[in-house]
Amino acid sequence: MSKPTLSQTGGSLLIAWQLKDKNVLIVGGGELLSKAYIPAQKSSSTSTPSRITYYDRRFSGPAEIHKMDMVLTALDDANRSREICEMCRKARIAVNAADIPDLCDFYFGAQIRDGPLQIMISTNGNGPRMAALMKKKIQAALSGSEGEAIDRVGVLRAQLKERSPGVGGPLGRRRMKWMSEVCNTWEIDDLTKLDDAAITKLLDEGWEKNTVPSPQNFFSNHSRASKISLQLSHVGDLIPFIGTFALGGLCATLLFLGHRHV
Amino acid sequence: MSKPTLSQTGGSLLIAWQLKDKNVLIVGGGELLSKAYIPAQKSSSTSTPSRITYYDRRFSGPAEIHKMDMVLTALDDANRSREICEMCRKARIAVNAADIPDLCDFYFGAQIRDGPLQIMISTNGNGPRMAALMKKKIQAALSGSEGEAIDRVGVLRAQLKERSPGVGGPLGRRRMKWMSEVCNTWEIDDLTKLDDAAITKLLDEGWEKNTVPSPQNFFSNHSRASKISLQLSHVGDLIPFIGTFALGGLCATLLFLGHRHV
Incomplete structure (x- = not known):
């Protein structure tokens, strides 16, 4: 070399x-x-x-x-x-x-942006073309729903903090552990289905009972009414990214x- | 929302x-x-x-x-x-x-490092767990040879600049175009095979003749001697990343x- x-x-x-x-x-x-x-x-x-x-x-x-x-x-x-x-x-x-x-x-x-998800690829000056190729490779590996899933997790996290406030301590650790378990056991596509009604339900039936329901069980008994509101909420996500x-x-x-x- | x-x-x-x-x-x-x-x-x-x-x-x-x-x-x-x-x-x-x-x-x-390749994943504060999940997904999409390929492209680029120096102008544009074509037509695994002997050969037979050989043709008539030096050069890449x-x-x-x- x-x-x-x-x-x-x-x-x-x-x-x-x-x-x-x-x-x-x-x-x-x-x-x-x-x-x-x-x-x-x-x-x-x-x-x-x-x-x-x-x-x-x-x-x-x-x-x-x-x-x-x-x-x-x-x-x-x-x-x-x-x-x-x-x-x-x-x-x-x-x-x-x-x-x-x-x-x-x-x-x-090279940058990838999908709502709250931002990815940067740097080759440390070893060729912009290679950064662009890496970007293409990474984009192909993403489904395009990641930004929306992260956005919904952010809302879930904020509402959990509102419901059970405070910094650090045993409660802080419990919050962190529960959030991790949701992210680890739910798929990206499940997370995108978390509209506001579903978030309230997940906090009521999951957080309050110290459990993380499987998305299959959670959504199968999710009412038809909230499914409709879910579809409507998706319209909001179509607002083009202007920033x-x-x-x-x-x-x-x-x-x-x-x-x-x- | x-x-x-x-x-x-x-x-x-x-x-x-x-x-x-x-x-x-x-x-x-x-x-x-x-x-x-x-x-x-x-x-x-x-x-x-x-x-x-x-x-x-x-x-x-x-x-x-x-x-x-x-x-x-x-x-x-x-x-x-x-x-x-x-x-x-x-x-x-x-x-x-x-x-x-x-x-x-x-x-x-969340960060991924592979030699000169660095990737950062930010969820803009919407949960560190989601950044870690994205990192896993991106790592799975990479073969692990990207860093080495980028490194070799960096060396090729530096040697091309040494051979045909100068900033901007028609020569600068020709250099950029030729480098882009190499990166676009060669696969990551082909690029990792560019040891020092192969780089000299590629500049002699490609750049000087204003063409980009296909990696199949290029490596099929590559001498056995340089294949041995290629294998040796890989030992250098095993030096662990200490920084x-x-x-x-x-x-x-x-x-x-x-x-x-x-």
């Missing part, structure tokens, strides 16, 4: 960054970004308060990054990118420079500084 | 954080961490320069975080965690407080502040 492999030298720390109430500055990107994001912003302005501000002007210096939590540069001018990255480093602001991996505090990877990076699905304020004059 | 689902309100920004030459402070963790990490540090001290410093003392205040790039708290005392998080927020240092999601700038998720978060697989310096006296 001509060089040490990455498995011997280390990798990245994969994290889920919370952009809620944060400010992100994107310097450059020019035509591509303005074409992609400005029309998107316009089309959503009736339903979503805009979290994008587009400035078609030159990057003026350190004052620009003062209130930022994250900076991305997408410039053709590598020297300008380097300067901005150095400003960010001094100010302790996480920075990514497109196409200049050495300057980056963080990288992006994107730019549209504030991540609740961040994005500021674009135009490319042309940079 | 009783509450808006996450798919409508946004998620996280998944990123691959680069810890190289960074400082990470972990406050607390006490017995668990000292048991797990101190012996690990001892056992590796002969081969790896230590990147862990353990202080068995009280967290003294803002000066502690001054040179940190990332802070994690693992304290039973939620108020103390909150104080430390506020210090970090003021100083613009990314912080994670164990068990207090509201205070976190970032979360962790972990604590051992500097991520090249960060970790500073632990003991739990007991905090």
Whole structure:
């Protein structure tokens, strides 16, 4: 082997960054970004308060990054990118420079999103094509119901906490154990059937009696009425996923500084 | 539906954080961490320069975080965690407080690591058990050779860049197109067979002639000698993956502040 492999030298720390109430500055990107994001912003302005501000002007210096939590540069001018990255480093602001991996505090990877389920695939710079292939392989292994199942488990967990509140202790442990057992014994498709009525029933007949019913038994004596409400609740899941990076699905304020004059 | 689902309100920004030459402070963790990490540090001290410093003392205040790039708290005392998080927020240092999601700038998720391939699965706080189930499902879909394949593609890519250097332009585009075609037409198992001799051959017979041979043709006239070197090269891949978060697989310096006296 001509060089040490990455498995011997280390990798990245994969994290889920919370952009809620944060400010992100994107310097450059020019035509591509303005074409992609400005029309998107316009089309959503009736339903979503805009979290994008587009400035078609030159990057003026350190004052620009003062209130930022994250900076991305997408410039053709590598020297300008380097300067901005150095400003960010001094100010302790996480920075990514497109196409200049050495300057980056963080990288992006191939991403899969299905409601609350998010998956990132990183090859640590060993080829974006391979990340895309891995993404395809993983997507093929998922049924497409996982996001909905995780969403319903989240609601079940929240309602269980409401019913039996408190942090830690024997009750906390019992809650955790019971939730694990539900997730371990129920299949993804069973979990997606947990509409609000079924969740109440599961807490009444399962949690309160300290047992986890099998989904077969649980759903076979589930009333016809709740089956109807179940079907209706599925309509809600058809609401298209609107949240994107730019549209504030991540609740961040994005500021674009135009490319042309940079 | 009783509450808006996450798919409508946004998620996280998944990123691959680069810890190289960074400082990470972990406050607390006490017995668990000292048991797990101190012996690990001892056992590796002969081969790896230590990147862990353990202080068995009280967290003294803002000066502690001054040179940190990332802070994690693992304290039973939620108020103390909150104080430390506020210090970090003021100083613009990314912080994670164990068990207090509201205070976190970032979360962790279930992780899969296979050499240069890293996968993170996040359920956005909707249950760690579901993340573990997704991890199992994804692991079952992978053959276990992906990491090695990605590693070999990384070497191929690096040698191609050495042979035909330069950033961007028509040559850059030709390189990218040729690499994509190799990844698209060769299977994972074919890619793992790319030892150093095979890589040179592929560049000579493929890149130089502006073609991508099929792996069947390519390996059928591959000499017996290089098959032997191929087998030997596999021994290198058996070297166990030693790098972990604590051992500097991520090249960060970790500073632990003991739990007991905090």
